[in-house]
Amino acid sequence: MRVEIVAVGTELLLGQIADTNGAWLGEHLAAGGVASHFHQVVGDNLARIVLALRTALARSDGVIVCGGLGPTHDDITREAIAEVMNVGMVRDEAVADAISAMFVSRGRTMPPSNLRQADRPDGTSIIPQTKGTAPGLVCPLGQKVIYAVPGVPYEMADMFERGILPDLQRRMAERGELAGVIASRVIRTWGMSESALADALGARIVQLDAGAGAAPAGEDVGAGAAPAGEEGRATIAFLASGIEGIKVRVTVRAATQEECAALLDAEEAEVRRILRDVAGDVVFGIDGEAIEDAVARSLVGTGWTLGVAESLTGGLISSRLVNVPGASAWFRGSVVSYASEVKTALLGVPPGPVVSEAAARAMAEGAQRTLGATIGLSVTGVAGPDRQDDQPPGTLFIGLALPGVPTEVIATRVPGDRDRVRQYATISALDLLRRRVGAVAPLSPSPAS
């Protein structure tokens, strides 16, 4: 199966928003062993959506069209599919009832245009909604198929997992196609620059490139033509991602998910070994594990609680921590002391410059005391663009008050504009916390190796 992605929306053509759905679907199709050789973007225009769908059907076996399923007049993907299929439109009464019921349950009057979302081309089936109102569509055309999903990213992703990927895999099984699998693993780091990572892993990358010369290049992986059991060559790439750290992505290909997992395990261990030798404990997570998840992992089981005092990060540190399910077990809260008087009154910061080691120490201990927490974490610094307390933008003081040891303050400087400085300040503070807690906490799990 070769599947083409068609993103619908004039705002995409005009560059008002970037097409992130195409990238998400490309990644998840590849992970599911489905080839995707072309993507298209087209505006909210019936004739052109029809042309884009016909173009896609001419060169691919399936099409995923994203967007244009909403209730408004410029949502015309349903009509375009009906024209391509040469069928009329029918109203799905079950969907219409569900949409009406949703409005009733929220005590709102339903605008009549919402019922357009219950229309579907005759001969198609729906992918039910769980997160919004417009259902997705599965539209067979002989041996080919069009899937339609909303353009809202989380609705699109949900329907892909539930309604599209299983259907594609069934079709591939019927065709006797081997669903070869591509898999990636992201090793997330903080504490080395992207070029330092590339230098540290340079010899390993050369080794991998020389290794398996027979593996197919680029997007051909997953096209289903390769024999089972052929070992995939690992590739390594880097991606700097602000508050998410710097990512090292390892990609492999094999006949099955299990074989991919074994290859990834081996390569992950090798990358971890190399980085640990060069720079110590820089790997904080794998794949979707964010820095706040690493913090939570270090704290769970210790019985310790955390209080935060933030200045330039303005609540960013605490807003990340509450993303972790179960954070209420260990997160007490945060004092966002943006004004200097708040630092003094609530946290006991002494008179003098607030961008200083002394202020960071007092803030960490103040957070511990005021918020009734075992651990106090603080950040003060200069987001920019102007200097403050005679310090340049990017200056950070990170304080950490742990039980039974003297309060520690780290001074550092990070590059970038106001937003970047805040992001780096947040990940730097949380990274310090997870390293120190991992090293000293009474019941902490041993660090992954």
Place this chain on the structure above:
Amino acid sequence: MRVEIVAVGTELLLGQIADTNGAWLGEHLAAGGVASHFHQVVGDNLARIVLALRTALARSDGVIVCGGLGPTHDDITREAIAEVMNVGMVRDEAVADAISAMFVSRGRTMPPSNLRQADRPDGTSIIPQTKGTAPGLVCPLGQKVIYAVPGVPYEMADMFERGILPDLQRRMAERGELAGVIASRVIRTWGMSESALADALGARIVQLDAGAGAAPAGEDVGAGAAPAGEEGRATIAFLASGIEGIKVRVTVRAATQEECAALLDAEEAEVRRILRDVAGDVVFGIDGEAIEDAVARSLVGTGWTLGVAESLTGGLISSRLVNVPGASAWFRGSVVSYASEVKTALLGVPPGPVVSEAAARAMAEGAQRTLGATIGLSVTGVAGPDRQDDQPPGTLFIGLALPGVPTEVIATRVPGDRDRVRQYATISALDLLRRRVGAVAPLSPSPAS
């Protein structure tokens, strides 16, 4: 001229990076009055790049192909263009000399593969490099044209401005096409659903559709077929954007930027009037103005300061507020009272359920008092997935303590998962704040009408 964008790169298909060049080019083509109806993405595969280029030439007058011009074995855009043009490849000696000289000047040995960047299909001309090594190409095919530029965003942008847009405008002038201009304005709202907005503006949309029957629809603006001086028809579209509110985008076309601005001013006033009549003060900003900017605008000049008490939003409200330049003039800080004990100890919340009107009131007044602020804003609620204090996920209590009036608490319910609920809680709280301050503050500027 209708120009199609073709982005080349397997990493784009696999979703390893998002195609930001397509969005940039779409925006800048529109601003230059050039229509773009389709974008494509294709991998580093000769036959498929050829097919993508032929598809684009079949439905557009020009093609901009980005990427695949570098020195490595998978940079094959030059070869694909030569195949489409049915010509051989020639080496451009001036380019070859320039590339060699660059390596010499940096004291580096040139890998021989770099000279591939000096090759070009016979009959084409180059767009010289100023920022990298691979030149761009201008490739005529009868009345049509392919432009090739590197995929590196700043090299692509530089060559577009210097080599592509002037050439396109010359071609449009030769064809007697008006190089009109497309412009958009985003009217940002909170307080109405997307479908309620669509219904409120439905009659206006019908009116606009009926108005200039001769004008092309949607992305057709800029298609170049309209005679000079013809007034562009406005089009209206909607986009729900989480914490950024629900956006109403008005797009117009006219001969000049000035005429576009006048059309947009008129249509913005009309949309504001309609929405105000239906639902009151739902417009909080224009274009890049976020809800925190609207809050800042309402506060500046009042002399009032703001303190926040957050629970389920976990610092999201304050982290948005500190985005605003100059926030330190009015933002005191925030107490992120995630644990109930922190609500009691720091904010004076009485015993009892913390997801309640009483808790929201006490938090708002506690923030006012504890943070020494004129205004206290609070949010408590249930992010989910579980119920809390016998309230379902999405339940919100927003408290607002303003000087001289009794503290107000709004109870509401918002849809979505944990992350959505937090985003809606944040924008709902900030929207309440900017509405009330705008209405009662002593020196507040009069609301836009």
